[in-house]
Amino acid sequence: MADGNKWRPPSDDDEEEEEIDEAAYKTVKDALLFVIGVSPSMLTAPPPTDAKKADTDSPTSAALKCAYALMQQRIISNPNDMMGVLLYGTEKSKFNGEDDASGNPAYPHCYLLTDLDVPAAEDVKALKTLVEDDDEFKDLMVPSKEKVAMANVLFCANQIFTTKAPNFSSRRLFIITDDDDPHTNDKPAKSSAAVRAKDLYDLGVLIELFPISKPDKEFEKRKFYDDIVYNQSPTDPEAPAPMSGPTKASSSTDGISLLASLLSNINSKAVARRALFSNIPLELGPGFKISVKGYIIFKRQEPQRSCYVWLSGEKAQIATGVTTRTAEDTARAVDKAEIKKAYKFGGEQIPFTVEEIASLRNFGDPVIRILGFKPMSMLPVWANLRPATFIYPSEDDYVGSTRVFAALHAKLLSSHRIGVAWYIAHANAAPVIAALYPSAEHLDPDEGTQTTPPGLWLIPLPYADDIRANPETATLIRAPEPLIDRMRTVVQQLQLPKARYDPAKYPNPALQWHYRILQALALDEELPEKAEDRTVPKYRQIDKR
Numbered sequence: 001m002a003d004g005n006k007w008r009p010p011s012d013d014d015e016e017e018e019e020i021d022e023a024a025y026k027t028v029k030d031a032l033l034f035v036i037g038v039s040p041s042m043l044t045a046p047p048p049t050d051a052k053k054a055d056t057d058s059p060t061s062a063a064l065k066c067a068y069a070l071m072q073q074r075i076i077s078n079p080n081d082m083m084g085v086l087l088y089g090t091e092k093s094k095f096n097g098e099d100d101a102s103g104n105p106a107y108p109h110c111y112l113l114t115d116l117d118v119p120a121a122e123d124v125k126a127l128k129t130l131v132e133d134d135d136e137f138k139d140l141m142v143p144s145k146e147k148v149a150m151a152n153v154l155f156c157a158n159q160i161f162t163t164k165a166p167n168f169s170s171r172r173l174f175i176i177t178d179d180d181d182p183h184t185n186d187k188p189a190k191s192s193a194a195v196r197a198k199d200l201y202d203l204g205v206l207i208e209l210f211p212i213s214k215p216d217k218e219f220e221k222r223k224f225y226d227d228i229v230y231n232q233s234p235t236d237p238e239a240p241a242p243m244s245g246p247t248k249a250s251s252s253t254d255g256i257s258l259l260a261s262l263l264s265n266i267n268s269k270a271v272a273r274r275a276l277f278s279n280i281p282l283e284l285g286p287g288f289k290i291s292v293k294g295y296i297i298f299k300r301q302e303p304q305r306s307c308y309v310w311l312s313g314e315k316a317q318i319a320t321g322v323t324t325r326t327a328e329d330t331a332r333a334v335d336k337a338e339i340k341k342a343y344k345f346g347g348e349q350i351p352f353t354v355e356e357i358a359s360l361r362n363f364g365d366p367v368i369r370i371l372g373f374k375p376m377s378m379l380p381v382w383a384n385l386r387p388a389t390f391i392y393p394s395e396d397d398y399v400g401s402t403r404v405f406a407a408l409h410a411k412l413l414s415s416h417r418i419g420v421a422w423y424i425a426h427a428n429a430a431p432v433i434a435a436l437y438p439s440a441e442h443l444d445p446d447e448g449t450q451t452t453p454p455g456l457w458l459i460p461l462p463y464a465d466d467i468r469a470n471p472e473t474a475t476l477i478r479a480p481e482p483l484i485d486r487m488r489t490v491v492q493q494l495q496l497p498k499a500r501y502d503p504a505k506y507p508n509p510a511l512q513w514h515y516r517i518l519q520a521l522a523l524d525e526e527l528p529e530k531a532e533d534r535t536v537p538k539y540r541q542i543d544k545r
Contacts, residue, residue: 007323013048015359029080029081029082029168029169029170029173030078030081030082030163030170030171031081031083031116031161031164031165031168031170031171031172032070032082032083032084032172032174033083033084033085033086033116033157033160033161033172033174034063034066034083034084034085034086034138034154034174034175035066035086035088035157035173035174035175036060036067036085036087036088036175037060037087037088037175037176037177037178037179038060038087038088038089038090038141038143038144038175038344039089039143039178039179040143041056041059041178041179041214042059042060042089042177042178042212043058043059043060043061043141043143044058044059045057045058046058047215048287049351050373057235059176059178059212060141061131061137063176063210063368064085064127064130065131065133065523066176067083067085067127068124068127068131070083071083071119071123071124071127072124072519073120073515074119075120075121075124075252075522076517079118080118081118082117082119082164082165082168083116083118083119084111084112084113084114084115084116084117084160084164084539085113085114085127085203086110086111086112086113086156086157086160087110087111087112087113087140087141088109088110088143088148088149088153088156089143089144089398090109090110090111090112090140090141090143090144091108091109091142091143091145092106092111092140092142093107093109093110093111094110094111094112095107095110095112095156096112097112106150106156107152107153107155107156108144108146108148109144109146109148110148110152110153110156111140112160113126113127113130113154114126114162115160115164116161116164116165117164120508121522121523124522124523125523127392128523130493133464147182148182149181149183149192149193150182150183150189150193150196150224151152151189151190151192151193151195151196152227154196154197154228155196155199157173157200157205158196158199158200158205161173161200161203161205162203162355169204170206171203171204171205171206172205172206172211173200173205173206173207173208174208175207175208175209175210175228176210177209177210177211177212178211178212178214178219180211180219180220180221180223180224180225181220181223181224183224190224190227193224193227193228194227194228197227197229197230200517201230206230207228207229207230208229209221209225209228209229211225222487223234227282237497257339262338263362264337276293276294276295276296276389277293277294277366277425277426278293278394279291279292279293279368279394279396279397279427279430280292280293280294280366280367280422281366281368281370281397281398282368282370282391282401283367283368283369283370284370284404284407284408284413285370289398290400290401290404291391291393291394291395291397291398291401292368292391292392292393292394292401292405293391293392293393293394294389294390294391294425294458295389295390295391296387296389296390297313297388297390297453298387298388299515300387301508301511302511303511303514303515306406307319308321325339325478340352340353358428359426361430362540363424363429363430363431364424364430364431365424365427366424366425366426366427367421367422367423367424368391368421368422368434368436368458369421369422370419370420370421370422370436371420371421371422371433372419372420373412373418373419373420374417374420375416375417375418375420376416376418376437377416378418379418379435379437379459380485383435383459383461383462384459384460384461385460385461385462385466386460388437388457388458388459388460389457389458390453390455390456390457390458391455391456391457391458392404392405392455392456393406393455394428405456407442408456409454409455412436412438412456413438413440418434418435418436418437418438419456420433420434420435420436420461421433421434421436421458422434422436422460423460432460432461433460433461434458434459434460434461435457435458435459435461436454436456436457436458437456437457437459437461438455439452439453439454439455439457440452440454441453441454459481459500475498490512494537502514506534506535507534509531509532509533509535510531512531513531513532516528516531516532
């Protein structure tokens, strides 16, 4: 099990300028429970095809492989997050050994495959064995002859969240099924399920549906799940929600496309949206303010070291770090109260008191103040100091913020203009001149999932002090026309798929190699010999051209 007791060197002083705590932002705990349906149709493999890479995964098998893939990622990249897998519709029943007074299962035909907890190596091994061992899979995946009450399934999920993750800020339930109407002509059962779904929502659990269409029938959400799935996030109602509607139904006619579609849909919603800053006023004019939240959409992912471990004893132990300041001449320990801050100027050290340093760094309260508007063409591609922050309206401080924000966003888009703003992110932060760049919503043409949300991007712009002198360059040498013609052929033949760069298709090879080695060591697997690098050009296809 992962340990959340991480050691970090203590801060030198509390009065230093506060930096955005992206580490804390990333380590907010998330509890995710997969609820996977088991039925004859969910266990039916796709028909055979002539495709070279055609798969034979049934919808249930594909869903379990998705859960396994996500668990592999999270056991390393998000070691504090919880994850569990609940099957419903199975002949067998299992829920933490609980039975009712008469000795019957507490939740009939609900099988808790993996309890909601921080994934351990044993959990990953067990799930891997299930998805790879056909005999074990067939032994467990026996559909029940009786109809399963969805109210019972949702109440079982409620019990799991209440007992295992009572204080988590993000709790989510992923339902994967091909049955769009589990209670046909049974209004009491539908009403009971809707009540249980409302209980989950009131508890702070967000329900996400991943529908699977059958070969001869499209999944119709309106029949049952419109009353079960809420579009708004209970943990962050103002989070940028997709405006494209529910998740597009995956098709079970082709195993490999089903698995790829499920992985794409689940990965698009696998990371909970959490605000980087909350309720900063966006000032459009004197006395005219609305409230906005900021989100990190793109963040460079790096290998995380959970803790320091001492390996010289009989068993590994987590090390506790201690920092001590010493005097250079006497080597005696120096208390923090004895240390003063100073800046070097003209060869001398100029000391400052704590109050003086605080006053030097105080440029006012956090705010995004619009100074004016400019054409989009005036924003050069190089004018970007740090990753942009995505901002979205919030109704917490100013009612009507969403309407004003939507009007500003629409006007900037239609006029092809950007805003120029004075931006103070938090207390003691240095002010930044930033561009407010509007973005339209973009959807994946194949899956229908949202790739770019509609909203405004806050792009930090450089000051005059941040611009360095251009390097000295020699006289430009012009290539001869025959060489330019040859290079034109090279460029035309090296086009990316669909003529655009899609980051979702190119995992970081160094990061994935790091994770793959850790996974092999944790699961007692053979160490891989070569890293998978999807950025390497496909030379055989290039040669054929």
